[in-house]
Amino acid sequence: MLDFALLGLLRDGPRHGYELRRTLADLGIRRVSFGALYPALRRLERRGAIAAVRGEGRRRTYRITPEGIAEFERLIAESDPDEASGVFRLRLAFLGALPEASRLGVLERRRRALVGRLREARRAFAAAGGDRYRRALLEYRVHSTEADIAWLDRLIAGERGVTVNR
């Protein structure tokens, strides 16, 4: 997942490690430690997905290679209906890299997965035992899943170029 994120960001242009880390944090995607970041860049470099050039000062600036682009394209095309919300958000961050024709499908598949989760969350909430904190947790899951679906619906409507009626 980190590899996917790094490749996606490097698709926009050359960046150095520290910068990639900051961008990832700014996008609210994930907080990456240095002990995860630099070994990940080395892995990608070793397998030829990215290439390093010396930048200013201590900087090692990386750019994506054709092999890296191919790998990125494989990764963004695959779709696991059970993927965690963090993975989907990452996919969304790079949705613009997908041909326009296939974007709607990604959003709709996600919607179907969320509707399934909502059903499950409602079932768990209806069967709720436990104290009020446990019940609050189950209720939260129902509400936040509903909110996520509503948000996706706006994205889908925008993708269709339609004004949302509310």
Added chain:
Amino acid sequence: MLDFALLGLLRDGPRHGYELRRTLADLGIRRVSFGALYPALRRLERRGAIAAVRGEGRRRTYRITPEGIAEFERLIAESDPDEASGVFRLRLAFLGALPEASRLGVLERRRRALVGRLREARRAFAAAGGDRYRRALLEYRVHSTEADIAWLDRLIAGERGVTVNR
């Protein structure tokens, strides 16, 4: 984090592995694979936090030991303002295990952390470059953080025994 979850669930009474896994999924806390679950139970057993007794059929039923209770109490008392939402949800699932007097403090610390994140999310959104998907992502972060704060406020109001005025 898995250890914390397992100890917390075993505080409610003896359970076997498969059952713990299901409960964790039902609470929407996390999906645990068997390759994570059983080694975790072994770890806890080895360090004396839980003890196994043979149950029906192939079942190994675990119960928490006094050492395990002590460990759980250490874990639930610590509070990292930067903790991920998954960790907080877990903490909430076990909030009833904390003396009533300290529950409000946990919720209020969480609220302060979320307010900080909201500020950061708004700043990132205001500075937003990128395509519409990136912007949608940043907007999502703002809205979902706001929703989380509103939800926490209801919890806090409930904790104070006050009716929410809306």
Added chain:
DNA sequence: TAAAGCATGTAAGAGGTTACATGATTGG
């Protein structure tokens, strides 16, 4: 009777965290 769910487990490998180490530059 076949599939799905119950129930436990191991092994290899990948990847992460935390702590440590270094050193330049910038801002209060």
Added chain:
DNA sequence: CCAATCATGTAACCTCTTACATGCTTTA
């Protein structure tokens, strides 16, 4: 001048994922 931020990296340790293995019971 001191702290923070920039910038990169290593090493030990831990834990998770994935795949495999086994075998029973329930349900369609």
